[in-house]
Amino acid sequence: MKQSTYHELNPLVRLKELELLPPELMARMLKAEDLAEVETLLRGTIYGDYLQDDFYESFEEALGQANADLLRELVKLVPDPDVVWIYTMRFTFHNLKALIKAELLDQDFDTLYIYDGFYSIEQIKTAIRTGQASSLPAILLESIQEVREHFEESNSLQGIDIILDRKYLYCQRKVADKIGEPELIKEVxxxxxxxxxxxxxxxxxxxxxxxxxxxxxxxxxxxxxxxxxxxxxxxxxxxxxxxxxxxxxxxxxxxxxxxxxxxxxxxxxxxxxxxxxxxxxxxxxxxPLPVLALLNAKSIESKNLRLIITGKRVGLTNEQIRERMRETYGS
Structure with a gap:
C-alpha cells in the first residue's frame, strides 16, 4: 500500500467531514418540538437534496442515497478498495442473508438490499442461483455454498444467520490482515x-x-x-x-x-x-484510517437521525432518545 496516495486522498476526506452534521444541530433536532421542526432543520443540510415531500416516508431513502453517493465517490478514489469494503462488508453480508432467504423461500426481498459500493443485487442473485460469479470474492461464494448445504440438510433458516455472521467476522479479519495496516487490524x-x-x-x-x-x-x-x-x-x-x-x-x-x-x-x-x-x-x-473514520461517522450520523426521527414519531421523550444515541466526533 502506498501511503503517499492516501496523503493525496485524505484532504478530500477532511472536506467530506465538514459535511457531517455538527453536534449542535443534532442537539437542536433532539430538542425540536415535533417532526415538522426536525424536517426544517434537516432540509437545510446535505440531506435536503434527497428528501421528498413526505418527510417521514422519504427520510430513510434519503439517508441511503446520501451514503451510497459517498461510497461511489470513495470507491473510485481510494488506493485499496478493500479499505472501503472492510466497512461496507456488513451490508454485503446483510444482502447475502436477505437474498439467499428470498431464493430458498421463493419470495421477493429486493427492497432489503443495501448498496455496499461493490456488488449489485443482480451479481449476488446470480451467485446464489448458480454458485458462480467471477465478480464476487471466493469467500462469498464459499459462504453461499455452506448455507445451501446447511439448508439442504436441516431445512432450517436459523442456521443461515449463524453461518453468515461467523463468515462475516472471519472475512473482516482476513481482509484486514491482507491490507496489513496495524491500526486497522487492531480496530477489526x-x-x-x-x-x-x-x-x-x-x-x-x-x-x-x-x-x-x-x-x-x-x-x-x-x-x-x-x-x-x-x-x-x-x-x-x-x-x-x-x-x-x-x-x-x-x-x-x-x-x-x-x-x-x-x-x-x-x-x-x-x-x-x-x-x-x-x-x-x-x-x-x-x-487508510481517515477514510474509515469518515464512513464510521456517516454511519453513526444515520443511526442517530433514525433514532431522533423515529423516536419523536412514536412519542419517546428526549431523554429516552438521548440515552440510545451514539457518540459522534466532537460530542
Whole structure:
C-alpha cells in the first residue's frame, strides 16, 4: 500500500467531514418540538437534496442515497478498495442473508438490499442461483455454498444467520490482515471482541447451549473463544466478572450495575468504542484510517437521525432518545 496516495486522498476526506452534521444541530433536532421542526432543520443540510415531500416516508431513502453517493465517490478514489469494503462488508453480508432467504423461500426481498459500493443485487442473485460469479470474492461464494448445504440438510433458516455472521467476522479479519495496516487490524479485532461479548451475553439470556454458541462465536478476536464458552451456561454476573479482567474492563465498567452488564447498552458501547478509536485518525495524514473514520461517522450520523426521527414519531421523550444515541466526533 502506498501511503503517499492516501496523503493525496485524505484532504478530500477532511472536506467530506465538514459535511457531517455538527453536534449542535443534532442537539437542536433532539430538542425540536415535533417532526415538522426536525424536517426544517434537516432540509437545510446535505440531506435536503434527497428528501421528498413526505418527510417521514422519504427520510430513510434519503439517508441511503446520501451514503451510497459517498461510497461511489470513495470507491473510485481510494488506493485499496478493500479499505472501503472492510466497512461496507456488513451490508454485503446483510444482502447475502436477505437474498439467499428470498431464493430458498421463493419470495421477493429486493427492497432489503443495501448498496455496499461493490456488488449489485443482480451479481449476488446470480451467485446464489448458480454458485458462480467471477465478480464476487471466493469467500462469498464459499459462504453461499455452506448455507445451501446447511439448508439442504436441516431445512432450517436459523442456521443461515449463524453461518453468515461467523463468515462475516472471519472475512473482516482476513481482509484486514491482507491490507496489513496495524491500526486497522487492531480496530477489526476490537470489533470482533465486542461482537463476541454481545453474542455471549445474548446466548446466556436465551439459555443457549455451549455447543450452539461454539458455532456462533468467532475465533478471530483477541479474547479467546474457549474462555467465553466457559461462561455460556452460567449467568451474566459470571460473564461480567470475567470481562472486567480483560483489556476491555475499564471500557465496560460504566455499563455494569450490581456486577451485571447492561445488555441494552452493550451494543451502543461497541459503537462508541469504535468511534473513539477512529477519532485518533483525524490527526493522521497517511494511511487508510481517515477514510474509515469518515464512513464510521456517516454511519453513526444515520443511526442517530433514525433514532431522533423515529423516536419523536412514536412519542419517546428526549431523554429516552438521548440515552440510545451514539457518540459522534466532537460530542
Amino acid at each position: 479485532i476490537g470489533f470482533i471482541d465486542f461482537t463476541n461479548f454481545l453474542m455471549t451475553a445474548r446466548g446466556i439470556k436465551q439459555k443457549r447451549s455451549r455447543n450452539f454458541m461454539s458455532t456462533v462465536l468467532s475465533s478471530h478476536g483477541s479474547v479467546p473463544k474457549e474462555e467465553l464458552l466457559t461462561y455460556v451456561e452460567g449467568d451474566l454476573e459470571q460473564l461480567t466478572t470475567y470481562l472486567k479482567t480483560t483489556s476491555y474492563g475499564e471500557i465496560i465498567d460504566p455499563i455494569v450495575e450490581n456486577n451485571t452488564i447492561d445488555l441494552s447498552q452493550l451494543e451502543r458501547l461497541c459503537d462508541d468504542y469504535l468511534t473513539s478509536y477512529y477519532e485518533s485518525a483525524q490527526t493522521q495524514a497517511f494511511g
